[in-house]
Amino acid sequence: MKKYLTLLAIALHIAACGWAQNSTPRNSVSLELGGAVNMVGGVYEHRFPVGSSAGAPTLGFRTGLGFVYSESMSMFAGSSDLRGWSVPLELNYLLGRRKNHLEVGAGVNLGLYNEHVEYSEWEYVGQDASGINIYNAVPHRETRNSWGHLIYGNVGWRRQAASGFLIRAGISPSFNLGGSHAISRAALWPYLSFGWAF
Numbered sequence: 001m002k003k004y005l006t007l008l009a010i011a012l013h014i015a016a017c018g019w020a021q022n023s024t025p026r027n028s029v030s031l032e033l034g035g036a037v038n039m040v041g042g043v044y045e046h047r048f049p050v051g052s053s054a055g056a057p058t059l060g061f062r063t064g065l066g067f068v069y070s071e072s073m074s075m076f077a078g079s080s081d082l083r084g085w086s087v088p089l090e091l092n093y094l095l096g097r098r099k100n101h102l103e104v105g106a107g108v109n110l111g112l113y114n115e116h117v118e119y120s121e122w123e124y125v126g127q128d129a130s131g132i133n134i135y136n137a138v139p140h141r142e143t144r145n146s147w148g149h150l151i152y153g154n155v156g157w158r159r160q161a162a163s164g165f166l167i168r169a170g171i172s173p174s175f176n177l178g179g180s181h182a183i184s185r186a187a188l189w190p191y192l193s194f195g196w197a198f
Contacts, residue, residue, distance in 0.1 A: 028166055030195020035172035036088035036109055036152055037066025043088070043193065062090040062107070078119030086111030092154060099161050103168065105154035115144045150174045152189075160197050168193035 026047040033040055043064035066088065071081035092105025120137040127133055156170015172189045 026162070026197065028160070028195050028197040030166065030168070030193045032064070032066070032168075032191060032193040034189050035170075035191025035193070036062075036090060036107060036154065037064060037191075038068035038084070038086050038109070038111070038189075039066065041066030041086075041088075043195070047094075058094045060092050060094070060105075062088065062092060062105070064088055066109075066111075068111075068113075078117065080115060080117040082113060082115045084111050084113030088152075090152075090154065094158065099159050101158040101160065103154065103156050103158040103170065107152055107154070109150050109152060109174075110147070111149070112147050113145070115146070117142045117144070150176070154191075156191065163197050166193075166195050166197050168195075 028045045028047075030043050030045070031040070032043050037043065041064050043062055045060055045062040047058075047060040064087070066086045067084070068086065069081070069083045071079065073079040086109050088107055088109045090105050090107030092103055094101040094103055096102055118139065118141050120139050122135040123138045125134040125136050152172050152174040154170065154172050156168055156172075158166065158168045160166035169192050170190070172191050174187045174189065
């Protein structure tokens with residue numbers, strides 16, 4: 001948990017330096033599918049004048065709120081569905097000039113998840129007249145709440161003018177760095193994002 005607080009403190013320090021140097025910060029809001037928000041979410045981004053190249057800010061901080069839903073069904077194990085909310089915290093950097101950029105970044109995603117699991121257990125009832133055992137399927141439903149985290153990267157294409165429409169597309173690999181609440185395995189998620197810079 002300390003490393004996440006350290007990352008957040010660094011981001012806030014950079015933000016404070018940026019606000020002190022520039023009274024007109026560059027911001028954007030966007031709708032994102034996949035990637036750091038898991039499934040779908042809204043993202044706010046602020047670009048700092050720190051590391052500016054030719055007047056264009058290259059360093060940025062992104063955060064938002066994402067939602068994920070999935071369900072699975074098995075003939076033998078029953079069914080389950082998972083829903084959750086997550087908050088990505090990311091620092092990124094833009095390479096390139098004018099409107100097209102290569103965007104690279106890294107961050108952490110913190111989430112609160114709720115899982116519903118349905119399954120059946122066979123309960124012995126007795127024997128019929130011919131001596132065959134009789135079992136009855138007893139349904140069970142469990143609800144589990146948990147929080148989790150993952151570390152992710154971000155590599156993609158970004159088209160954005162100084163203000164106006166922006167579009168982002170790329171891949172977001174996620175990593176497991178250990179811990180009881182970390183994701184169980186690494187994954188590679190594509191993302192697509194539409195928004196407005198102001």
